Amino acid sequence: MREIYMDHSATTPVDRKVFEAMIPYCTDEYGNPSSIHAKGRAAKKALEKAREQVAALINADSSEVFFTSGGTEANNQAIISYMVNNAHRGKHLITSAIEHHAVLDTCEYLRKNGFDLTVLPVNSLGVVEPEVLQRAIKPETTLVSIMHANNEIGTIQPIAKLAEVAHQAGAAFHTDAIQTTGRIPIDVKAMGIDLLSASSHKIYGPKGIGCLFIKKGIKIGRLMHGGAQENKMRAGTENVPGIVGFGQAAELAQNRMADTAAYLNKLGQKLRQGILDKIPHTIATGDLENRVPGSVSVCFEYVEGESILLMLDSYGIMASSGSACTSGSLDPSHVLLAIGLPPEIAHGSLRLTLGKNNTEEEIDYVLEVLPRIISNLRKMSPLYRNGGSG
Numbered sequence: 001m002r003e004i005y006m007d008h009s010a011t012t013p014v015d016r017k018v019f020e021a022m023i024p025y026c027t028d029e030y031g032n033p034s035s036i037h038a039k040g041r042a043a044k045k046a047l048e049k050a051r052e053q054v055a056a057l058i059n060a061d062s063s064e065v066f067f068t069s070g071g072t073e074a075n076n077q078a079i080i081s082y083m084v085n086n087a088h089r090g091k092h093l094i095t096s097a098i099e100h101h102a103v104l105d106t107c108e109y110l111r112k113n114g115f116d117l118t119v120l121p122v123n124s125l126g127v128v129e130p131e132v133l134q135r136a137i138k139p140e141t142t143l144v145s146i147m148h149a150n151n152e153i154g155t156i157q158p159i160a161k162l163a164e165v166a167h168q169a170g171a172a173f174h175t176d177a178i179q180t181t182g183r184i185p186i187d188v189k190a191m192g193i194d195l196l197s198a199s200s201h202k203i204y205g206p207k208g209i210g211c212l213f214i215k216k217g218i219k220i221g222r223l224m225h226g227g228a229q230e231n232k233m234r235a236g237t238e239n240v241p242g243i244v245g246f247g248q249a250a251e252l253a254q255n256r257m258a259d260t261a262a263y264l265n266k267l268g269q270k271l272r273q274g275i276l277d278k279i280p281h282t283i284a285t286g287d288l289e290n291r292v293p294g295s296v297s298v299c300f301e302y303v304e305g306e307s308i309l310l311m312l313d314s315y316g317i318m319a320s321s322g323s324a325c326t327s328g329s330l331d332p333s334h335v336l337l338a339i340g341l342p343p344e345i346a347h348g349s350l351r352l353t354l355g356k357n358n359t360e361e362e363i364d365y366v367l368e369v370l371p372r373i374i375s376n377l378r379k380m381s382p383l384y385r386n387g388g389s390g
Contacts, residue, residue, distance in 0.1 A: 001316045004362045008202075009151050009179060009295065009353035010320055014245070015204035021248040022206065025241040033238055034229065043240045050247025054211055057250040058177075058196065059187040066212050066233045067243050071178040072102040073223070074197035074212040075145075077234075078174045079106045081221040082143050082195065083115055086172075090140030092116040094171075096128045097338040098150050103176050104334075107145070116140070125287040126155035126339050130165050137169040148177040148186070152335040152351055153286030154295030156184070163192035172218060178202055178210075179292055182253030184261065194218050200242065204356075205249030209242035260356050264294030267354050267363055272296045274367040279374050283345065285336065294354030299341060302384035303377040305349045311373040317366055320351045344383075 005013075025046060031039025033047050048062070055062040068074045083093055095107050097119050104119075111117040118136050122128055128146050137144075144166040149156045163173040174195035177186060181196075182203035188196055196213040200206055214220055214233070227235035253260075276282055281301040300308065305321030312319055321333075332346035352366070378384040 002365075004317045004358075004365065006317065006319050006352040006354055006358065006362075006366070008355035009154075009292075009351065011201045011207065012204045012355055013357075014206055015249060015252060017252060018205055018245045018248045022241045022245040025244050029240075031240075033240060034227075043238075046244050047238055047240055050243045050250075053247035053251045054198070055213075057182060057186070057254050058198070058213060059189055060213050061216070063231075064188075064213055064216060066214060066230045067238060067246070068210045068212055068234060069208055069239070070201075070210040071176070071197050071199035072210075074199075074210050075100075075102040075176055076106050077212055077223045078195040078197055078214075078220070079103065079143065079145055080110065081223060082172060082174070082218070083110055085219050085221045086142050087115075089170075090138075090142040092118070092138050092141040094118045094120060094133065094136055094141060094144045096120045096122060096146050098122050098126055098153075098335045099145070099147050100151055100176060100178070103145055103147065120146075122338055124340050126150055126153045126285075126335070127287065128157055128162060130158060130161045133162055133165050137165070137171065139169075141166075141169055141171045143172050143174060145174040145176070148175045148180040149184075149292045150286070150335060151179050152333055152349075153297045153339070154179075154291035154353075155286040156180070156290045156292065159193065160191045163194075167192060182250060182257070183292055185257065188213055188215065195220070200246035200249055203249045203253045206242045206245040209239055209246045211246070256356070261293040263356070264354050264358075267358060267360065268294045268296050270360070271352060271354070271363050271366065272298070274363070275370065278367060278371045283341070285339065285341070285349070292353075294358075296352040296354070298350050299336065299345050300348040300350065300374050301345055302381045303348045303374060305347060307377055308348070308350050308373060311377070312370070315369045315373075317369065320353075321349050 029042050031043040033044040051065050052062045055065045107117050120128055120132055146162050166173040172194040175193055176197050178199045181198035194215045199210040222233050224235040283299045285297045309321055332343045336346035
């Protein structure tokens with residue numbers, strides 16, 4: 001049976017060039033970068049080269065990039081450490097209703113431990129409007145954390161404008177850029193970003209490695225204690241093979257970004273329009289123009305997303321319903337509810353996120369199979385039979 005992978009916002013396959021770059025550091029060059037002997041020095045040199053590669057991808061200085069175990073740890077460190085280390089300035093934190101749970105749960109943890117939290121609404125496209133942020137800011141606001149692009153609906157936020165609002169009030173600005181780093185241009189200096197979280201496995205690198213950008217002058221502490229690694233910002237022996245892979249993935253992403261984005265935009269538009277043309281009672285979600293390349297998010301009325309995924313999988317098509325981290329839940333997506341969709345429609349969500357290896361032939365196959373699946377599921381739906389078909 002053919003396999004068609006359309007879940008690249010959940011994870012991507014490791015690029016062959018990335019894997020080849022990692023191999024020596026799993027075998028011959030196995031040194032601990034904290035060791036001063038030859039093996040250790042070789043590992044340290046590779047680690048610092050990767051730091052430069054990742055920094056170049058977001059126009060940061062290499063000294064501002066700190067490696068973590070992934071995006072979730074980076075989000076936790078950015079938010080918790082910044083708020084705790086700057087509590088004397090104020091204990092008010094602002095985020096948005098459509099953040100990934102790695103941010104929402106972290107903010108909720110702080111709220112339960114004495115901090116003040118404001119969760120901003122979004123408009124129907126999933127955009128945090130700068131005017132809404134402006135009205136929410138208080139004199140004691142210390143940090144604003146708004147994701148660069150949403151992992152479910154693909155909408156890109158006006159980060160530079162939001163950061164400007166935060167800075168005018170004296171607050172720092174953090175962005176979860178896990179869905180955008182390496183996919184669309186990021187310039188932390190031009191965009192006014194103080195803290196940024198990124199992850200390797202979204203850009204054809206290995207899992208289990210990410211980074212936190214910390215702008216020079218930003219006061220932040222460590223979460224991990226027990227060693228002086230990462231300039232005393234993250235204790236623990238560095239994952240050298242993973243870091244090398246992240247660096248190689250970052251360099252490849254930077255070199256290919258424009259061409260890959262153009263290709264994925266073309267495929268995504270064809271897939272989205274084909275779904276809307278072929279399947280009635282379908283709603284496209286998110287900003288259809290200002291979105292992550294290759295991200296297609298739709299909701300089908302009168303069907304359940306879980307059933308759609310199971311049927312697609314039987315045809316060899318791999319996708320998700322809502323975010324990958326919560327696709328096993330029967331609760332409707334908090335993101336879709338936040339943009340104003342009722343629960344009964346949000347339950348019928350489908351996310352198809354394309355990658356560089358997807359083809360037009362695969363798009364055609366999905367557009368052949370998916371309408372049949374939705375039609376068959378709707379025939380079993382009492383809601384559809386009792387009026388939806390009209």
